[in-house]
Amino acid sequence: MYHLENNQVAVGFVIHLNYENPYISPFDEFQRFKTHPKVRPYFEGGKRLVYGSRAINEGGIQSVPKLVFPGGALIGCSAGFVNVPRIKGSHNAIKTGMMAAEAAFASLKGGSQGHDELTAYPEAYKKSWVFKDLWKVRNVKPALKWGLWLGSFYGGIEMWANSLGLGKLLPWTLRHKKADFETLKLAKDCQPIAYPKPDGVVSFDKLSSVFLSNTNHEEDQPSHLKLKDPSIPIAVNLPLYAEPAQRYCPAGVYEVVEDAGGQRFQINAQNCVHCKTCDIKDPSQNIVWTVPEGGGGPNYPNM
Ligand SMILES: Cc1cc2nc3c(=O)[nH]c(=O)nc-3n(C[C@H](O)[C@H](O)[C@H](O)COP(=O)(O)OP(=O)(O)OC[C@H]3O[C@@H](n4cnc5c(N)ncnc54)[C@H](O)[C@@H]3O)c2cc1C
Ligand code: SF4
Numbered sequence: 001m002y003h004l005e006n007n008q009v010a011v012g013f014v015i016h017l018n019y020e021n022p023y024i025s026p027f028d029e030f031q032r033f034k035t036h037p038k039v040r041p042y043f044e045g046g047k048r049l050v051y052g053s054r055a056i057n058e059g060g061i062q063s064v065p066k067l068v069f070p071g072g073a074l075i076g077c078s079a080g081f082v083n084v085p086r087i088k089g090s091h092n093a094i095k096t097g098m099m100a101a102e103a104a105f106a107s108l109k110g111g112s113q114g115h116d117e118l119t120a121y122p123e124a125y126k127k128s129w130v131f132k133d134l135w136k137v138r139n140v141k142p143a144l145k146w147g148l149w150l151g152s153f154y155g156g157i158e159m160w161a162n163s164l165g166l167g168k169l170l171p172w173t174l175r176h177k178k179a180d181f182e183t184l185k186l187a188k189d190c191q192p193i194a195y196p197k198p199d200g201v202v203s204f205d206k207l208s209s210v211f212l213s214n215t216n217h218e219e220d221q222p223s224h225l226k227l228k229d230p231s232i233p234i235a236v237n238l239p240l241y242a243e244p245a246q247r248y249c250p251a252g253v254y255e256v257v258e259d260a261g262g263q264r265f266q267i268n269a270q271n272c273v274h275c276k277t278c279d280i281k282d283p284s285q286n287i288v289w290t291v292p293e294g295g296g297g298p299n300y301p302n303m
Contacts, residue, residue: 001039001042008049009042009043009046010303011034011039011042011043012087013026013029013030013033014056014087015029015030016058016144017055017058017180017248017277017280017281018177018178018180018183019183019184020183020184020185020190021184021185021190021191021193022184022185022186022187022190022241022242022244022247022283023187023190023191023192023193023242023244023247024193024247024248025193025195025247025248026053026247026248026250026277027053027206027209027247027250028193028195028247029195031195031196031198031203031204032195032196032203034202034203035196035199035202035203040202043201043202044201044202048204048209048212049212049302050212050213050214050300050301050302050303051209051210051212051213052213052273052298052300052303053213053250053251053273053275053277054274054275054276055275055276055277055280056077056082056084056087057077057080057082058082058084058141059080059141059176060080060084060134060137060138060140060141060142061131061134061135061138061173062138062142062173062175062176063080063176064079064080064081064134065079065080066122067079067121067122067125068117068118068119068121068122069117070115070116070117071114071115071116073100073103073104073118073121075093075096075097075100076089076092076093076094076096076097077089077093079096081093081096081130081134083133083134083137084137084140084141085137085140085141085155085159086137091133092130092133092134095128095129095130096121096125096128096130099121099124099125099128099130100118100121102120102121102124103118103119103120103121103124104118106120107120135167136159136162136163136167137155137159137162138173138174139154139155139158139170139172139173139174140155140158140159141155141176142174142175142176142177143155143158143174145176145177158170180280180281181280181281181282181283181285182283184241184244184281184283186240186241187240187241187242192242206250206251206252207252207271209250210251210252210271210273213251213273213298213299213300214298214299214300214301215251215270215271215272215273215274215296215297215298215299216270216296216297216299217269217270217272217292217293217294217296217297218292218293218294218296219270221292221293221294221296222293223267223269224269224272224289224290224291224292224293225253225267225269225272225278225287225288225289225290226287226288226290227265227267227286227287227288228285228286228287228288229284229286230265232284232286233245233254233256233265233286234256234263234264234265236284237282237283237284237286238256238263240283241283243256243265244281244282244283245278245282245287248277248278248281249277249278250273250275250277251271251272251273251275252268252271253267253268253269253271253272253278254266254267254268254278255268269292272292272297273297273298274289274297274298276289
């Protein structure tokens with residue numbers, strides 16, 4: 001929670017996308033969080049200004065992909081440079097942008113006509129404090145596979161050892177157990193979650209929240225959310241996982257509707273706030289997020 005000027009408060013709530021219960025709704029968890037007696041007073045009597053959502057790339061240093069390709073480079077969070085336990089990535093985004101720009105400048109100065117691979121950028125990254133920053137926290141997220149308490153305890157010890165300069169005594173790098181889309185259990189083995197109804201004071205519904213994201217897409221364009229196989233949501237995801245897209249999407253884009261023709265998977269693509277969760281979490285890996293036409297998407301004025 002951040003206390004800003006003009007008596008404004010910004011609150012963020014993070015759900016690890018390797019959660020197991022398909023009935024979890026990150027949006028509703030967030031609403032419920034605001035009703036906690038220690039949190040509620042900050043929002044009671046206030047006015048909602050903006051709402052948004054975004055996936056945080058939690059893979060850490062062991063998940064950073066190849067950073068350059070002909071004519072381009074991955075910088076900031078597109079490459080996964082966020083420091084996961086601190087939820088801080090602005091510094092690494094700025095620094096990697098600077099390193100890529102310096103590599104581009106040196107390449108052009110050396111006579112390049114463009115479209116080359118800026119190999120100087122990944123080399124600079126490996127020697128930079130960005131790499132050191134991420135190296136120190138690389139095992140914190142994977143350690144959570146041992147459970148919240150043991151994993152957090154281990155992560156804390158490792159971060160403490162690194163802060164004392166003892167990191168060389170802990171040279172190993174833990175692997176992530178599974179990809180996020182592989183972690184859902186079957187719906188029949190999980191308990192549905194009865195979330196409290198929004199009270200309209202500190203907790204709200206999805207659609208009025210999405211309205212505050214100012215998201216906008218030109219209506220007469222093909223959906224930017226593509227299904228590899230349109231039958232999977234109803235034929236596979238619904239019976240096995242109670243179609244979790246209805247809940248993990250924080251913008252209410254995906255609905256299972258019932259009409260004369262039976263059950264149907266509806267995609268309200270115009271509501272999408274571009275968080276990319278569907279592309280990551282769909283257990284069948286059937287949803288592909290593509291760039292919409294016309295620069296549409298959320299328009300966050302002060303987030
Ligand atoms: C809840 C939360 C709290 C955080 N708190 C902190 C903090 O306190 N301190 C900190 O340092 N970091 C924090 N972070 C992390 C930080 O926000 C990111 O690491 C940082 O913003 C990454 O910067 P970026 O420029 O790489 O990516 P982003 O800030 O994500 O910027 C990417 C931009 O590209 C735009 N975009 C995406 N696709 C397209 C497209 N196809 N065409 C055109 N534009 C496109 C997006 O709309 C976005 O504006 C937080 C993150 C979250 C989610
Ligand atoms: S459709 Fe996908 S990217 Fe868009 S808001 Fe929903 S989960 Fe996020």
